[in-house]
Amino acid sequence: MSAIEPLQNLPAGIADYPPGIYPDIPAEVYHQRVLGVVNKGALDQIAKTPAHYRAWVDGADDTPAETPALLFGRALHCLVLEPELFATEWAEQPDFGNLRTKAAREARDAWLAEHPGITLLSSDDWQRLHAMREAVLAHPVASALLDGGQAEATSVWTDPGTGLLCKARMDCWRPDIGVIGDLKSTVDASPAAFARAVANYRYHVQQAHYAAGAAAHGIEAPTFVFVVVEKTPPYAVCLYQLDDDAADRGDELRTRDLQRLDACLQADDWPAYPPAVNALSLPAWAHRDD
Numbered sequence: 001m002s003a004i005e006p007l008q009n010l011p012a013g014i015a016d017y018p019p020g021i022y023p024d025i026p027a028e029v030y031h032q033r034v035l036g037v038v039n040k041g042a043l044d045q046i047a048k049t050p051a052h053y054r055a056w057v058d059g060a061d062d063t064p065a066e067t068p069a070l071l072f073g074r075a076l077h078c079l080v081l082e083p084e085l086f087a088t089e090w091a092e093q094p095d096f097g098n099l100r101t102k103a104a105r106e107a108r109d110a111w112l113a114e115h116p117g118i119t120l121l122s123s124d125d126w127q128r129l130h131a132m133r134e135a136v137l138a139h140p141v142a143s144a145l146l147d148g149g150q151a152e153a154t155s156v157w158t159d160p161g162t163g164l165l166c167k168a169r170m171d172c173w174r175p176d177i178g179v180i181g182d183l184k185s186t187v188d189a190s191p192a193a194f195a196r197a198v199a200n201y202r203y204h205v206q207q208a209h210y211a212a213g214a215a216a217h218g219i220e221a222p223t224f225v226f227v228v229v230e231k232t233p234p235y236a237v238c239l240y241q242l243d244d245d246a247a248d249r250g251d252e253l254r255t256r257d258l259q260r261l262d263a264c265l266q267a268d269d270w271p272a273y274p275p276a277v278n279a280l281s282l283p284a285w286a287h288r289d290d
Contacts, residue, residue, distance in 0.1 A: 015165060017156045021173070021217055025154040030169050033057045036211040036265050038159065038166045039204045043257040049204070050264045051272035072125060076185050076229075080133050081151035081172060089120050092126040128231065132185065135235035142227045142237055145181045148175045157216035161255070162262040168213040179223045180210055189228040204250030205257070206244055213255070 011017055014032045017025065033042075035057050044051040066074075078086040094111060097104040112118065121129070137143045148173035159166050172181035186197060198204055207224045214222040226240040242250070264270055 001094055002137045005256075014156075014167060019157045019216065021156075022156070023150055023152075024152045027152075029091070030154055030167065033059070036164055036261070038209075038258065038261065039168060040209055042261070043205055043209065043254060044202055045262045046237050046264075047205075047253070049272045050260065050270040053111065053261065053264075054270040068170075069107040071119075072129070072231075074156050075119070075121060075125070075169060076129055076132060077152075077183055080128050080136055081149075081185060082131055089117060089119060091115065092145045093118055093122055131233070132229050132235050133233065133235050136183075136227065136229050139237040139239075141239055144226065145174070145179060145225060145239075146183075148176075149179075149181060153218065155210070155213035155214055159212070159258060162258050164258060164262060164265075166213060167212045168214075170210060175219075177223075178219055179225060180214065182206070182210075182224065183224050184226055185231055187231055188232045189236055191238075191240075194226070194228055194238070194240060198242070198246065202253065204246045205253050206250075207242060207247060208250035208254040218253075278286075 012029070013034070014025070014029055014036055014130065016033050018143045033056065039169065041056075042053065075086070078090065093108075096111070099105055101109065108120075112120070114151075127142040129251075134147070140246075148187055151172055152171040153170050155166075155168045156172065157166050158164070170180050170283075171183045182203075183201075186194065187196070211222060211224060216222075224241065227237070228240060229235060229237045
């Protein structure tokens with residue numbers, strides 16, 4: 001794979017980066033929503049309907065920019081993968097008192113004004129995040145996998161089938177052993193529960209997209225490992241690799257979504273649901289008497 005080398009002058013837009021793998025693309029640049037630039041989030045949106053994708057790109061949807069769950073996950077990634085950066089960008093919330101009072105809110109705002117760029121975390125989340133980090137580091141395989149890798153390396157490439165510009169931000173890239181590590185937090189890390197999470201959140205599509213990014217830079221079939229840690233005691237950790245059936249299904253869905261996006265771009269047409277009356281069946285669980 002291409003060497004990971006920083007650029008002398010960082011482009012302002014993600015679409016301005018030439019194909020390559022970069023260690024230093026700022027998060028706010030990477031996460032720019034650009035029509036026709038494909039990451040896992042874009043694939044998820046086009047999988048709903050083209051109309052949902054277009055609203056997402058245009059910022060017209062009502063989805064919060066960052067939910068508490070996303071904030072917690074971002075903090076965990078930074079703490080585990082970039083602890084030095086975590087120390088400069090995150091802090092445990094001092095005791096400002098009851099934030100329902102004006103005095104407490106003013107004290108908080110004054111503290112934040114004196115510490116620009118800091119994101120505050122509640123004491124409960126702070127303690128939980130550090131316990132999760134210790135659990136990951138105590139796991140012999142997870143710690144060995146994440147140690148020495150390039151955190152948040154960004155792959156930029158052109159999809160050969162559609163010509164669309166693609167991007168992927170890897171939690172931990174180990175070019176020395178050809179492994180991509182992906183850190184996930186969850187309520188239940190058991191095989192049955194995480195299999196449901198893979199299906200619900202399309203983690204198999206994420207794997208397919210990241211693998212395509214690796215292949216574009218000379219690495220075929222990199223090993224993709226999910227490092228999964230629970231959010232509650234005992235903060236159990238489990239590692240997973242998808243089987244061939246799951247990986248193949250991820251490839252199929254990614255190809256379908258890319259082709260759908262390419263067709264919509266070519267026609268400049270962004271339909272929502274089909275304009276027809278659809279037959280609807282109850283899910284299997286609704287037929288049970290328990």
